[in-house]
Amino acid sequence: MPQPDPSDSPSTPPWRLLLGYVRPYRWTLVLGAVLSLLTGAAGLALPLVARTLIDDLGHDRAITGALLAMSGLVVANAAIGALGGYVLRYTAESVVLGARRGLVSHLLRLRISAVDRSEPGDLMARITSDTTLLREVTTDSLVGLGTGGLTLVATLAMMGFVDPVLTGVTLGVVLAAGTVIGVIVPRINRASRRAQDAVGAMGASLERTLGALRTIKASGAEHREERAVHAAAEESWRQSVRAAKWSALAGNTAGLSMQVAFITVLAVGGARVATGAVDIGTLVAFLLYVFYLMAPIQQVVGAVAQYQTGSAALARIEEARLLPAEPAAEPSPLPRPGAEPAAIAFEDVRFRYDDDLPYVHHGVTFAVPPRGMTAFVGPSGAGKTTVFSLIERFYDPEQGTITLDGRDLTDWEVSALRSAIGYVEQDAPVLSGSLRDNLLLGNPDADEGELLRALKTTRLDSLVGRLPKGLDTLVGHRGTKLSGGERQRVAIARALLRRPRLLLLDEATSQLDAVNEAALRDTVADVARTTTVLVVAHRLSTVTMADRIVVMDAGQVRAVGTHRELVAGDPLYAELAATQFLAATDDGLRVSESVDS
Numbered sequence: 243m244p245q246p247d248p249s250d251s252p253s254t255p256p257w258r259l260l261l262g263y264v265r266p267y268r269w270t271l272v273l274g275a276v277l278s279l280l281t282g283a284a285g286l287a288l289p290l291v292a293r294t295l296i297d298d299l300g301h302d303r304a305i306t307g308a309l310l311a312m313s314g315l316v317v318a319n320a321a322i323g324a325l326g327g328y329v330l331r332y333t334a335e336s337v338v339l340g341a342r343r344g345l346v347s348h349l350l351r352l353r354i355s356a357v358d359r360s361e362p363g364d365l366m367a368r369i370t371s372d373t374t375l376l377r378e379v380t381t382d383s384l385v386g387l388g389t390g391g392l393t394l395v396a397t398l399a400m401m402g403f404v405d406p407v408l409t410g411v412t413l414g415v416v417l418a419a420g421t422v423i424g425v426i427v428p429r430i431n432r433a434s435r436r437a438q439d440a441v442g443a444m445g446a447s448l449e450r451t452l453g454a455l456r457t458i459k460a461s462g463a464e465h466r467e468e469r470a471v472h473a474a475a476e477e478s479w480r481q482s483v484r485a486a487k488w489s490a491l492a493g494n495t496a497g498l499s500m501q502v503a504f505i506t507v508l509a510v511g512g513a514r515v516a517t518g519a520v521d522i523g524t525l526v527a528f529l530l531y532v533f534y535l536m537a538p539i540q541q542v543v544g545a546v547a548q549y550q551t552g553s554a555a556l557a558r559i560e561e562a563r564l565l566p567a568e569p570a571a572e573p574s575p576l577p578r579p580g581a582e583p584a585a586i587a588f589e590d591v592r593f594r595y596d597d598d599l600p601y602v603h604h605g606v607t608f609a610v611p612p613r614g615m616t617a618f619v620g621p622s623g624a625g626k627t628t629v630f631s632l633i634e635r636f637y638d639p640e641q642g643t644i645t646l647d648g649r650d651l652t653d654w655e656v657s658a659l660r661s662a663i664g665y666v667e668q669d670a671p672v673l674s675g676s677l678r679d680n681l682l683l684g685n686p687d688a689d690e691g692e693l694l695r696a697l698k699t700t701r702l703d704s705l706v707g708r709l710p711k712g713l714d715t716l717v718g719h720r721g722t723k724l725s726g727g728e729r730q731r732v733a734i735a736r737a738l739l740r741r742p743r744l745l746l747l748d749e750a751t752s753q754l755d756a757v758n759e760a761a762l763r764d765t766v767a768d769v770a771r772t773t774t775v776l777v778v779a780h781r782l783s784t785v786t787m788a789d790r791i792v793v794m795d796a797g798q799v800r801a802v803g804t805h806r807e808l809v810a811g812d813p814l815y816a817e818l819a820a821t822q823f824l825a826a827t828d829d830g831l832r833v834s835e836s837v838d839s
């Protein structure tokens with residue numbers, strides 16, 4: 243389905259954005275508009291037939307023909323009106339769908355730096371609530387303005403043809419009302435924008451609250467969170483009511499102007515009938531036209547008011563569409579089974595998350611050969627997880643180079659780079675859905691054999707055996723039906739199913755029980771035999787079995803070596819070992835707690 247042109251600048255006027263969304267459906271829109279116009283034309287013919295009928299009555303002629311014509315026009319009007327309404331609604335829904343698809347595709351490709359600066363709840367409101375407003379803006383605004391405007395001009399032309407003097411009187415009243423409405427319209431826009439922003443803020447508050455409901459309950463913070471969400475909902479209500487007030491005022495000004503026009507035409511027209519300038523049939527026909535003028539005028543005013551709401555939503559949708567995103571690319575094939583493990587190297591990498599934030603990496607340099615396990619340790623905030631974020635190209639360094647297999651990461655196509663890597667985040671996210679969905683997330687084509695092997699490697703096979711529906715058991719929102727250790731192993735199994743040439747494992751800081759820890763250690767050791775494994779290590783069992791340990795401190799690599807070398811040769815590592823995760827014993831070393839933080 244065609245999408246609007248994303249090269250539009252933020253200053254693109256809302257009407258151009260709207261036309262961009264409507265362009266793919268222009269022909270159905272034109273069809274709907276033509277059908278609406280035909281309805282209007284059938285209505286417009288009625289006064290003329292009425293005049294003939296009155297003339298026929300006055301001259302004692304049969305009125306059967308005129309009556310039949312009137313009935314035919316009324317039926318045709320209703321049928322065409324219904325069809326036109328359906329076509330327009332169909333078009334409007336298609337515009338909403340097109341906008342949603344375009345926005346979702348864009349948001350799923352957002353650069354992580356853009357995600358860091360956004361509120362997911364607000365982005366969600368832009369996809370759901372703001373796009374819904376495009377429906378009304380397409381039918382009511384675009385078509386209303388087009389058909390209402392044309393019907394208005396045609397009605398005025400017919401009125402001019404019937405009596406130019408009375409037409410001048412009517413126009414005077416309409417223009418006076420138009421001036422008042424022109425003052426009201428910008429206020430509708432401002433209130434609508436604020437109402438939609440408040441809906442976004444409500445989404446953001448809700449997302450924050452529901453995403454951490456356990457913590458909020460445990461902190462007894464329900465009331466405070468409730469107040470925050472209520473405040474956003476009330477702000478949206480206040481602004482929507484304000485927009486409704488101005489819209490009602492605009493609509494009623496238009497309605498009032500028509501009644502004023504009706505009375506004025508009755509008075510002036512009556513005088514003209516009395517002087518013999520026009521006959522009574524002409525005055526009746528003219529009054530019917532004034533009556534018919536009401537609908538298109540209301541339609542045009544409604545369209546303008548609706549456009550103000552729609553343009554506020556369009557501006558919010560456009561803001562989201564202009565957030566920086568990665569280029570859309572076809573997914574790259576995963577490494578074939580037994581593919582060579584990758585080598586990774588950092589050379590003098592400097593990086594900060596934003597221009598106004600301090601540097602996180604101040605010239606990080608290290609090299610990891612293919613195969614084996616490399617552990618990253620260091621105090622909390624040293625920049626260990628950031629190493630992984632840079633390898634995944636969630637961010638790019640400001641200076642220095644990162645190479646995979648000797649090739650600069652910027653020379654890799656992002657999807658090809660990521661398909662070579664398996665990444666297990668520290669909090670090991672598990673998505674709602676079944677266990678199977680979660681495992682196959684990174685490789686939907688994995689066959690049953692691969693799946694069983696990954697389950698065995700991560701010691702998940704016994705869990706699957708215990709679950710009521712095995713792999714098809716639903717794991718709950720964010721995997722709440724699994725334990726922390728199980729979630730972690732699911733995340734590792736998911737990463738392994740991608741057959742990565744490089745596995746990035748950000749170890750959970752939480753303590754695992756001895757059985758789980760041993761299971762994970764064996765798993766990682768197995769994997770490191772055939773794959774390059776980098777681990778942000780928080781456990782003794784991990785660092786002691788690592789082939790090399792990279793010690794990071796304050797955004798720099800201060801030492802590289804094995805556990806024993808570093809305990810002897812690096813004071814910071816020795817201190818970390820002694821105080822944070824290791825304690826010396828007579829026969830070597832034993833676990834006291836997790837590595838850091």
Ligand SMILES: Nc1ncnc2c1ncn2[C@@H]1O[C@H](COP(=O)(O)OP(=O)(O)OP(=O)(O)O)[C@@H](O)[C@H]1O
Nearest residue numbers: 358595602621622623624625626627628629838839
């Ligand atoms: N998305 C982000 N935006 C801004 N700053 C960030 C972001 N992520 C991390 N930081 C900051 O960068 C610094 C390094 O973070 P990083 O997560 O790499 O540390 P770490 O060594 O992995 O710490 P830990 O062991 O506690 O996980 C921290 O000071 C952190 O506050």
